[in-house]
Amino acid sequence: MNIKELDQLLNNLSIEALKEELKAYEIDTRSGVIKLIDKYKRKIQTYENELALWQLKCEFDSIFHDNQYILVGIDEVGRGPLAGPVVAAAVILPYDTNLVGLKDSKKLTEPKREKLYDQIQSNALGIGIGIVDADRIDEINILQATFEAMRHALSELKIDYDRVLVDGDKVIPKIQIRQEAIIGGDDKSASIAAASVIAKVTRDRMMKAYANTYDKYDWENNKGYGSQKHYEAIRNYGITPLHRKSFLKNEGIF
Structure with a gap:
């Protein structure tokens, strides 16, 4: 050979x-x-x-979960961009799932995220997605919009659950189920890491689709974040209905 x-x-x-x-x-x-x-x-x-x-x-x-409770991991993506929605995902994994290589979505390459996204979709017991658009973010602020997206993601789950792990330092208001806020949870928890990947891939795909309509802003690359090309496009072409006016006001642009 x-x-x-x-x-x-x-x-x-x-x-x-x-x-x-x-x-x-x-x-x-x-x-x-x-x-x-x-x-x-x-x-x-x-x-x-x-x-x-x-x-x-x-x-x-x-x-x-102690091998007896149904555990949900929840994470969001898109708190910082100038344009596009904030997206939250809630994921329930079986206790014995094997998703080797899964970690914080920001630390994965795009091909690896896409592969893990498919694996999570195949293995998860439940997945919920919550999306809050730019107008709503401007109306209630990004923190409250994030909580709203998380509540909607939880409401999309088709099975009952007992515990919720939330990435970050805050639990979700108006949720009666027991919650734990986990700082750096997407690097510590299997279920939060899975939610991180689902939310990230979902939002990235949305921004790439939006880029086909609004092709001046380089969203296929910056995903709505404040890159140099994005700021230059705003100055040259103005804003779109997908831009967060409250964020641009903070930046002194709007």
Whole structure:
């Protein structure tokens, strides 16, 4: 087997199968094979590191569900942009879900987020999405709009739940179910990390779609945040119905 063929073989193996297959080539002295073995040993180590981090997230959640309560993780994305909605997601995961590599959505590449989004959709027991648009943000302010999006996300869940983990330092007003505010929750909790990815991918897709209509503002890249190109477009072309006037007033633009 030549080096290219071996690389293709190893690349298609599961981690456990890869561990066994590498043993058969450790006596091969070809420099290309030695490099491949090193490459795939690093892949195995990366996976095992990610698995350990995932298990820690699951253990964190188990403190709150204790294998008997239905736990919801909730997170939002879009508090800071100049345009577009704030989006919240609520996610219920099975106790034994395996989503290795899942973490705070901001720390994932876009392809990895998209892949995990599909995995979460396939594995979650329940997913709810809450969206609050720019006009409503201007009307009630971004904090209250965030809480409104979170309440709507929870209302979209199709099964009952017992506990809610909220990313951040505040619980959600007007919710009677027991809640815990978790600072840095998207790096600590499996369910909050899942909600982070669902919210992020949902909003990013919305902003890319909006960019087709409002093509001067570079939303496909900045997702509505205050990048240099975004500010320049506002100055050159004015604002759109998707801009948050209260945010632009704070920036001295509106």
